[in-house]
Amino acid sequence: MKHPLLTLVLTVVLAFPALALAREVTLTTQMANYRGDGAYLALYLTDSNGVYKGTLWIAGGKRKYYEHLRDWARGSRMNPADYDGLTGASVTRGRTLRITLDLDDSLFDSGHEIRIDSAVEDLRDNRSDVVAPLTTEGAGIPISGRGYVQSFTYEF
Amino acid sequence: MWRTVHSIAGLLAAVLLITVATSGAILSVSPALDRSGATIPAQGAVSVAQLAGRVVNHYPQTEQIKRLPSGVIVVYYVNDGTPGADRVDPLTGLGVGSYQPSPLFRWVKDLHRAFLRDDGGRLLAGLTAAVMVLMCLSGAFLLARRSGGWRSLLKPLTGTGDQRVHSELARLAIIGLLLSALTGTYLSAVRFGLAPEPMSNEPAYPAEVTGGTPATVSSLKALRETDLNSLHELVFPYPHDPLDVYSLSTRQGSGFVDPSTGELLEFEATTSHSRLHGLILSLHTGEGLWWLGLLVGASSLTVPVLGISGTCIWWHRRSSVDRSLNNADIATADTVILVGSEHNTTYGFARVLHEQMVAAGRRVLTADMNDLAQAYPSASMLFVLTATYGDGGPPASADSFMLKLNHFHITHGLSFAVLGFGDRQYANYCRFAVEVDEALGRIGLERLDEAAFIDRQSSRMFNDWGHRLAKRINVPLSLVHDPVPSTRFKLELLDRADFGAQINAPTSILRFGPARKTGMASYLPWRGVRPLPEFEAGDLIGVIPPGDETARYYSLACSSTDGLLEICVRKQPGGVCSGFLHNLKTGEQIQGFIQPNPDFRPAPGGHPIILIGAGAGIGPLAGFIRKNNARNPMFLYWGGRNPQSDFLYQPELDRYLDDSRLTGLTTAFSRTDNRAYVQDRITEDAPTLRDMIEKGAQILVCGEREMATGVRQVIDDLLVPLGTSVDTLKREGRYLEDVY
Numbered sequence: 001m002k003h004p005l006l007t008l009v010l011t012v013v014l015a016f017p018a019l020a021l022a023r024e025v026t027l028t029t030q031m032a033n034y035r036g037d038g039a040y041l042a043l044y045l046t047d048s049n050g051v052y053k054g055t056l057w058i059a060g061g062k063r064k065y066y067e068h069l070r071d072w073a074r075g076s077r078m079n080p081a082d083y084d085g086l087t088g089a090s091v092t093r094g095r096t097l098r099i100t101l102d103l104d105d106s107l108f109d110s111g112h113e114i115r116i117d118s119a120v121e122d123l124r125d126n127r128s129d130v131v132a133p134l135t136t137e138g139a140g141i142p143i144s145g146r147g148y149v150q151s152f153t154y155e156f
Numbered sequence: 157m158w159r160t161v162h163s164i165a166g167l168l169a170a171v172l173l174i175t176v177a178t179s180g181a182i183l184s185v186s187p188a189l190d191r192s193g194a195t196i197p198a199q200g201a202v203s204v205a206q207l208a209g210r211v212v213n214h215y216p217q218t219e220q221i222k223r224l225p226s227g228v229i230v231v232y233y234v235n236d237g238t239p240g241a242d243r244v245d246p247l248t249g250l251g252v253g254s255y256q257p258s259p260l261f262r263w264v265k266d267l268h269r270a271f272l273r274d275d276g277g278r279l280l281a282g283l284t285a286a287v288m289v290l291m292c293l294s295g296a297f298l299l300a301r302r303s304g305g306w307r308s309l310l311k312p313l314t315g316t317g318d319q320r321v322h323s324e325l326a327r328l329a330i331i332g333l334l335l336s337a338l339t340g341t342y343l344s345a346v347r348f349g350l351a352p353e354p355m356s357n358e359p360a361y362p363a364e365v366t367g368g369t370p371a372t373v374s375s376l377k378a379l380r381e382t383d384l385n386s387l388h389e390l391v392f393p394y395p396h397d398p399l400d401v402y403s404l405s406t407r408q409g410s411g412f413v414d415p416s417t418g419e420l421l422e423f424e425a426t427t428s429h430s431r432l433h434g435l436i437l438s439l440h441t442g443e444g445l446w447w448l449g450l451l452v453g454a455s456s457l458t459v460p461v462l463g464i465s466g467t468c469i470w471w472h473r474r475s476s477v478d479r480s481l482n483n484a485d486i487a488t489a490d491t492v493i494l495v496g497s498e499h500n501t502t503y504g505f506a507r508v509l510h511e512q513m514v515a516a517g518r519r520v521l522t523a524d525m526n527d528l529a530q531a532y533p534s535a536s537m538l539f540v541l542t543a544t545y546g547d548g549g550p551p552a553s554a555d556s557f558m559l560k561l562n563h564f565h566i567t568h569g570l571s572f573a574v575l576g577f578g579d580r581q582y583a584n585y586c587r588f589a590v591e592v593d594e595a596l597g598r599i600g601l602e603r604l605d606e607a608a609f610i611d612r613q614s615s616r617m618f619n620d621w622g623h624r625l626a627k628r629i630n631v632p633l634s635l636v637h638d639p640v641p642s643t644r645f646k647l648e649l650l651d652r653a654d655f656g657a658q659i660n661a662p663t664s665i666l667r668f669g670p671a672r673k674t675g676m677a678s679y680l681p682w683r684g685v686r687p688l689p690e691f692e693a694g695d696l697i698g699v700i701p702p703g704d705e706t707a708r709y710y711s712l713a714c715s716s717t718d719g720l721l722e723i724c725v726r727k728q729p730g731g732v733c734s735g736f737l738h739n740l741k742t743g744e745q746i747q748g749f750i751q752p753n754p755d756f757r758p759a760p761g762g763h764p765i766i767l768i769g770a771g772a773g774i775g776p777l778a779g780f781i782r783k784n785n786a787r788n789p790m791f792l793y794w795g796g797r798n799p800q801s802d803f804l805y806q807p808e809l810d811r812y813l814d815d816s817r818l819t820g821l822t823t824a825f826s827r828t829d830n831r832a833y834v835q836d837r838i839t840e841d842a843p844t845l846r847d848m849i850e851k852g853a854q855i856l857v858c859g860e861r862e863m864a865t866g867v868r869q870v871i872d873d874l875l876v877p878l879g880t881s882v883d884t885l886k887r888e889g890r891y892l893e894d895v896y
Contacts, residue, residue, distance in 0.1 A: 035262075037266075049397070077361060122257045124220070124232045126239060146237060
């Protein structure tokens with residue numbers, strides 16, 4: 001039946017305007033053992049002020065719940081063009097979401113951050129459950145989430 | 157058709173229906189529980205600004221304030237980098253405990269809407285809701301047919317046992333069940349994209365934010381103008397972002413609030429579609445409508461009982477059909493028995509006739525009336541055994557008989573006899589059987605015998621019909637069929653009071669207790685008596701006299717809670733059973749069984765009850781008075797012969813008058829100087845009785861048929877000024893008869 005740890009491996013190519021040199025990055029989101037149904041997650045890129053730059057991944061199938069991913073919803077205006085083809089199933093507690101995508105070199109060490117907003121039915125919405133500054137030396141070091149995410153790691 | 161739909165859908169989905177309904181009933185408590193823990197200020201007493209100001213005093217890093225549909229206020233905050241959620245008192249802003257949705261309710265909810273599975277389970281739950289809609293609709297049609305039309309739906313129901321339980325409960329719960337099922341089906345249809353989802357018209361993020369110094373939340377104009385009771389949620393701006401704003405969503409719509417000017421920006425009103433969606437959701441979950449939730453939840457609790465009783469009814473109906481009948485085919489049958497039955501009870505009688513005819517060497521075909529062939533080429537005898545359903549209509553297995561009869565070809569030498577089954581207490585006694593008899597006569601068939609009628613499945617009347625028929629057709633018949641389940645028990649005579657010996661009308665009040673065990677068993681420590689079966693005054697006891705297999709019925713004058721079983725028996729000249737009972741000595745035993753008679757009972761509620769009886773008919777009436785602990789107004793009209801000789805229950809009635817269980821007693825004696833019958837007393841009291849009937853009084857008559865006919869006449873007369881009649885009162889369940 002179901003494994004306690006179901007790993008989703010997905011490959012996505014994220015197109016950015018000035019695609020000069022890109023590196024393949026793996027984002028690993030380990031969920032905590034919170035009490036509740038599957039979590040909706042928004043993984044997105046911001047500048048150092050938290051201003052939205054682009055969507056990396058949306059976990060969760062029903063669009064009507066996306067508004068609960070509050071900061072992401074505000075930044076992206078929930079514009080479908082921003083997340084088309086970048087969605088998957090919601091992530092149940094205790095499981096791991098793993099995404100592989102190409103990120104432009106210029107995004108590293110330039111104050112950019114990966115943020116995760118999370119929401120679970122009947123439970124609170126978490127803005128910036130995870131805030132992970134994108135740096136070369138930060139790769140592979142887990143960052144704790146403060147909501148439904150246990151830890152988040154990016155590697156290349 | 158409806159019955160087939162109802163049975164098949166019900167049987168297939170029973171477990172699912174019971175699971176969804178029971179879990180729904182548990183969930184229905186949740187809104188009421190939440191509501192009981194919520195402080196709800198009066199409309200206009202607290203604004204969102206006031207609440208937010210109070211909350212921020214205690215939770216400086218508030219992220220979000222939410223008002224749940226129950227009125228509970230929840231604050232989401234961060235404290236030292238750790239997020240938390242607390243319930244707060246809206247009047248003080250103080251936390252009253254942490255907010256943690258109940259894991260039990262969460263589990264039950266998952267069971268309710270998805271059988272603890274994902275999408276597949278949700279689909280199944282949605283289908284279950286749709287089946288429930290079907291059950292409600294088909295059930296309503298069945299109930300309407302059973303009561304004799306849609307207008308009669310609210311009138312008292314008849315029947316016993318599982319059927320009574322099933323239809324009474326269903327009638328009570330159907331509105332709640334239909335509401336849950338329809339809203340549940342809708343929600344599931346929306347979930348799976350079969351019904352349009354309301355457009356969430358999220359306001360666009362405001363382009364012009366002043367970016368000025370944030371003002372305190374309690375001073376913001378838009379929040380001051382919003383009443384707390386219409387709040388859905390308020391999301392605070394991100395603390396380090398000067399261009400961020402408050403997001404406000406209320407019952408009216410949603411928009412943003414500028415943190416420095418307090419202006420409401422980009423407000424979008426809730427669409428009527430999403431309001432409707434919200435209403436349907438509340439109707440289904442009871443969120444924000446806790447009282448409705450409890451009512452609907454209570455309706456859902458009937459589903460397990462409905463499921464089980466429904467299955468029992470189905471099983472009973474199925475097992476009543478004896479499929480082992482050795483049927484001849486249409487071409488060669490010389491005897492045809494057609495059966496019109498709703499619950500297959502009539503099949504039991506038909507089977508006995510069938511078997512005896514076969515034993516007499518005939519080739520017999522027994523079938524549903526609906527299966528009438530175009531012709532029976534070899535048949536000489538056609539028997540139609542049929543019940544009547546609802547208000548004089550055909551039962552299920554005969555509802556297309558009359559149409560088929562139009563295409564029926566008469567063959568030479570075919571003659572018929574109709575036997576109707578019904579209950580003489582109802583106005584349209586055996587009406588359908590009468591119609592069938594007329595119709596068969598009209599198309600030119602010869603009658604073997606006049607139509608005959610069986611009252612309340614009387615095995616004696618069935619036996620009599622058999623004897624009469626045997627002479628006509630020259631076939632020996634001894635039809636013995638007792639459809640009453642034979643859970644017999646033994647009773648022992650405790651004591652007796654005898655009346656009426658001098659006036660040649662011996663009548664006795666007999667009191668029985670459970671039979672004590674005899675022989676060795678009586679020395680055992682637990683030799684204690686078996687308890688009495690359950691019964692109430694007005695029910696019948698079937699007594700089987702020794703050496704006889706046919707039961708005679710007597711009305712019970714007390715309830716099993718009285719600890720004894722009392723009957724009042726007039727000795728009939730030459731009566732086998734009444735003679736046997738009259739000769740009983742204290743300590744002697746009889747065998748019997750209880751036949752419930754739930755339709756002969758005083759109606760609950762405070763309306764006056766008028767009891768009318770003569771002779772031994774006083775038995776159940778005295779039982780009703782004895783049980784009148786609520787002291788409802790009860791009036792007894794009773795006729796006897798001579799006050800010195802057969803004034804049954806005289807001391808008891810005096811006592812009941814003293815303690816107000818009986819309001820008025822009027823007697824008439826026919827063997828005295830001023831000879832009078834109970835009808836005369838009724839006529840004398842006509843104005844008073846009319847008054848009581850106008851105020852909703854109920855009349856119960858018990859006694860011999862002649863007396864009941866006389867009483868019906870005088871009451872019909874006194875009802876004329878009211879523009880009503882006994883038949884009308886009967887249909888309303890306000891004129892009940894127990895006659896013999």
